[in-house]
């Protein structure tokens with residue numbers, strides 16, 4: 446099947462590459478000429494494990510192409526995906542649909558044969574119908590259907606998530622859309638991965654409800670962690686004891702410095718706004734947003750306490766600044782709140798991150814970048830573990846302690862044990878909820 450993927454970011458690129466690996470003929474489109482030039486040269490513009498090999502294989506097989514020419518890509522495509530960004534709209538927290546609507550209008554002009562327009566971007570309820578309206582208004586003659594196909598992949602494990610999903614959600618209204626979507630996802634049907642067919646509104650709602658719920662889980666354990674610190678409990682033990690209950694599950698129960706990333710912050714904001722708009726406030730989600738902001742502030746206070754009550758003149762070595770490991774994505778990473786706050790309070794900040802530097806250089810002005818954790822901590826007064834990259838999980842603690850000016854550790858991912866850190870020569874250690 447000929448597929449056009451409009452928007453070649455984290456979701457569009459991974460989806461396009463994976464659909465081509467299913468055997469479809471995929472053209473990925475982006476407005477960024479730079480990005481497309483890199484992709485045409487075989488360079489993957491983001492860090493996502495395994496993506497380069499899969500992209501190369503399918504490009505060489507002739508099933509995967511990249512262009513800035515949307516019209517050429519849409520011409521003759523049976524499925525046209527919209528996978529552009531839906532960031533938070535400045536000022537009011539709503540999802541900014543301007544990219545989606547602009548893409549819809551461009552697609553309308555370019556449509557030739559019958560096609561299904563599939564929205565993969567995370568969009569508020571009613572957006573798929575608006576996409577249909579835009580296309581119909583622009584091209585009353587066009588033969589098309591719409592489908593909602595929200596994406597659930599996680600950065601860092603995106604290919605596996607796409608190829609072996611917990612479920613695929615597809616909202617649609619017509620037999621023709623169902624036929625096209627079934628053909629597209631046939632390899633997953635054949636392997637019995639659950640495919641949930643539903644209506645457009647429910648599909649749109651599933652994505653926000655799922656992300657809202659996961660944000661609740663993270664924030665819940667972060668609040669419990671704060672309480673654990675007061676009562677002398679260990680949140681790791683608490684999370685384990687909770688998570689073994691099959692009704693709760695052990696995922697997303699890791700206390701830490703608050704959620705970040707390209708989805709949870711903006712999707713919880715958007716869900717709260719949708720609730721307000723329809724007169725059904727989503728109070729749990731609204732509270733989660735507040736709790737998450739407080740968690741980040743709490744981390745800054747903890748670090749300040751470790752620095753003896755003031756950051757002024759102190760050097761803090763931050764290990765990891767991306768919002769999670771195995772991605773270079775810095776969007777809404779906790780580091781973007783914590784690092785500037787420390788610099789503003791007079792700290793010098795050293796940073797090391799295996800993939801974060803390219804993005805982080807613009808986003809974290811005033812820090813000094815290092816290539817390796819041992820160099821970054823040399824002479825520092827505090828080492829802060831902010832992203833749990835594998836290479837930070839088995840550091841030589843005595844070596845770290847020996848090179849620091851004051852050996853103190855803020856372990857905001859609960860990687861190490863207090864006794865091991867103190868035993869290695871650190872004079873102070875703090876974690877989250879322990």
Ligand SMILES: NC(=O)c1ccc[n+]([C@@H]2O[C@H](COP(=O)([O-])OP(=O)(O)OC[C@H]3O[C@@H](n4cnc5c(N)ncnc54)[C@H](O)[C@@H]3O)[C@@H](O)[C@H]2O)c1
Nearest residue numbers: 452453454455456475476529530531544548566567596600
């Ligand atoms: N990143 C994730 O982990 C993830 C997971 C699930 C869902 N989503 C959702 O998927 C959507 C895309 O997210 P992303 O992280 O891939 O965004 P992104 O910012 O990485 O990529 C969006 C791309 O779309 C391009 N674009 C914008 N307008 C265009 C147009 N008119 N024509 C062609 N290209 C255009 C941009 O240049 C950019 O490259 C969002 O709605 C997001 O919420 C993201």
